[in-house]
Amino acid sequence: VLERLSVARANGHRVFGVVRGSAVNQDGASNGLTAPNGPSQERVILQALANAGLSPSEVDLVEGHGTGTRLGDPIEAQALLATYGQDREEPLWLGSIKSNIGHAQAAAGVAGIIKMVQALRHETMPPTLHVDEPTPQVDWTAGNISLLTEPRNWPRTAGRPRRAGVSSFGISGTNAHVIIEEGDPTPAPAPSEGPTAWVVSARSERALYAQAARLADWAERTDPDPHDTAVALATQRSRFAHRAVVTGSDVAHLVAGLRDLSTTGAGVSGPVAVLFSGQGSQRAGMGADLPGLDEVRQHLDIHLGDR
The missing domain is CATH 3.40.47.10 (Thiolase/Chalcone synthase)
Incomplete structure (x- = not known):
């Protein structure tokens, strides 16, 4: 421009x-x-x-x-x-x-x-x-x-x-x-706030726990920006079959989650829910054609009522 x-x-x-x-x-x-x-x-x-x-x-x-x-x-x-x-x-x-x-x-x-x-x-x-x-x-x-x-x-x-x-x-x-x-200097990034998620993945469960331990060691040594690290882990690393995510609002919380994962394999697993939110610019009702949406709606209606 x-x-x-x-x-x-x-x-x-x-x-x-x-x-x-x-x-x-x-x-x-x-x-x-x-x-x-x-x-x-x-x-x-x-x-x-x-x-x-x-x-x-x-x-x-x-x-x-x-x-x-x-x-x-x-x-x-x-x-x-x-x-x-x-x-x-x-x-x-x-x-x-x-x-x-x-x-x-x-x-x-x-x-x-x-x-x-x-x-x-x-x-x-x-x-x-x-x-x-x-x-x-x-x-x-x-x-x-x-x-x-x-x-x-x-x-x-x-x-x-x-x-x-x-x-x-x-x-x-x-x-x-x-x-x-x-031109103008690049502005300093605004400080990030709120919780974030760190993603780790590996080819096997054992390697996943080891990867979590290495990431925790690195984070303790360098004290990185948690949000920048989250972006790098999500976009610049290979994704393998075994994966885990730890969440936290600062490096200390994230490292604690990684330690739990690496030593005990503690984590949360269960069913996956998918929300089709759209962008707001598509045609009205386009999500109605998605396979299985009626069944999803039936389960949600029990909890949502008239909302």
């Missing part, structure tokens, strides 16, 4: 990133339908920097077009070396989202922008995958540029915001370059 910065501020919207500058050109003299033009790429980068009122050394990272071809990559790298790679103490870091998702065609440029906004938010320069070594077809000593072959912390530079350039080059010689600047 794009808004003018003044409008976003007036509306109280959090700003995830700012388009500091941009430029588009068309070389019109390509030697083929898809062959890139190096001087035109240099010009579009310098035009975007001028539009942003920045020098090349004030940009930390470039999300390259990165076609992965023997023709396009050397031309792009040489244009970056001639512009961003000069007169800087820290290297310009270079990556490309195409190593993550492949070539997204018309969406490649905006995919790069999304990647850079997320990188700025997380203060991390994401790596370019599948890079064994820089292409030998480029003289990398001609400027100060380094490939992102592993994640890097991206702390704020004293006196200025963090910034990234995004390049995207289209068929028939169209070149675009956008400079993205960091």
Whole structure:
């Protein structure tokens, strides 16, 4: 979602990133339908920097077009070396989202922008995958540029915001370059309140109790946020046939439940009830077609009466 910065501020919207500058050109003299033009790429980068009122050394990272071809990559790298790679103490870091998702065609440029906004938010320069070594077809000593072959912390530079350039080059010689600047800081998470549930699972009952003991040991050592841990256990761990859940409002209660589970196998088991609550936006009566709902209703009516 794009808004003018003044409008976003007036509306109280959090700003995830700012388009500091941009430029588009068309070389019109390509030697083929898809062959890139190096001087035109240099010009579009310098035009975007001028539009942003920045020098090349004030940009930390470039999300390259990165076609992965023997023709396009050397031309792009040489244009970056001639512009961003000069007169800087820290290297310009270079990556490309195409190593993550492949070539997204018309969406490649905006995919790069999304990647850079997320990188700025997380203060991390994401790596370019599948890079064994820089292409030998480029003289990398001609400027100060380094490939992102592993994640890097991206702390704020004293006196200025963090910034990234995004390049995207289209068929028939169209070149675009956008400079993205960091937006508002990520707000600190609000403290979580109320009870939560920790899920453990394993391939056997014995392994389940051992897993509960290990989780209890870890929680006592680290005193984690109980709600963050609940999310991680529910979404980032494998789910096996043997499972258990402990509930509590703080780490001490949750650890006590894990200890009971690991030493005595204490737990609660019984029938499972399913509530078809819906979202409120479906058609009226759609749940009536669910198999067995009439039988469920008969059991509930005994307890609910006219409510």
